[in-house]
Amino acid sequence: xxxxxxxxxxxxxxxxxxxxxxxxxxxxxxxxxxxxxxxxxxxxxxxxxxxxxxxxxxxxxxxxxxxxxxxxxxxxxxxxxxxxxxxxxxxxxxxxxxxxxxxxxxxxxxxxxxxxxxxxxxxxxxxxxxxxxxxxxxxxxx
Ligand SMILES: [Zn+2]
Numbered sequence: 001x002x003x004x005x006x007x008x009x010x011x012x013x014x015x016x017x018x019x020x021x022x023x024x025x026x027x028x029x030x031x032x033x034x035x036x037x038x039x040x041x042x043x044x045x046x047x048x049x050x051x052x053x054x055x056x057x058x059x060x061x062x063x064x065x066x067x068x069x070x071x072x073x074x075x076x077x078x079x080x081x082x083x084x085x086x087x088x089x090x091x092x093x094x095x096x097x098x099x100x101x102x103x104x105x106x107x108x109x110x111x112x113x114x115x116x117x118x119x120x121x122x123x124x125x126x127x128x129x130x131x132x133x134x135x136x137x138x139x140x141x142x
Contacts, residue, residue, distance in 0.1 A: 003052060011040055012049035025050050026059045028069045030126050060113050060121065067091040070128035086130055 007013045012021055017038055024034050031043035031050075040046055050056055059066075070087035112134055116124070120131050 006048070006052040010049050010052070011045055015040065021046070021049075022053070022055060025055050026062050027065045028059060028062065028125050032126075056121075059125075063113060064091065066124065069125075086134075087128070 012018060015021060015038060021034055021038050021040070024037075025031065025046060031046040034046050035041065035043045050059075067087045067090050071091065113121070116131065116134065120134075123129050123131075
């Protein structure tokens with residue numbers, strides 16, 4: 001990755017609100033809506049910038065923000081009920097370092113996020129849908 005070449009061609013790098021854009025990405029805002037709000041050409045530009053600066057890894061670690069997005073979105077869009085239930089339960093129980101503390105077992109949410117594929121993470125960012133295996137691991141039936 002040639003960072004200098006990226007910066008010369010990147011509209012996000014040159015953007016006056018670059019820090020806000022990066023914070024929005026790390027906060028699990030959808031790249032399409034980030035592009036629209038900040039007048040960036042398209043979501044691919046947001047993705048390229050995020051890749052160049054390692055923002056995917058930062059976003060992946062920002063689990064509480066991901067859960068907040070789901071809980072917020074529940075009133076706006078058609079997030080599945082089970083995803084909302086899972087998010088609320090997870091948010092209530094997750095600690096500051098992303099560990100899920102339960103009576104019987106400790107599940108690291110960071111490990112679960114690491115196991116999610118890129119398409120699964122994107123689906124989560126866009127719609128709040130969690131993979132089935134994820135929900136069964138954190139035990140939404142409780
Ligand atoms: Zn850039």
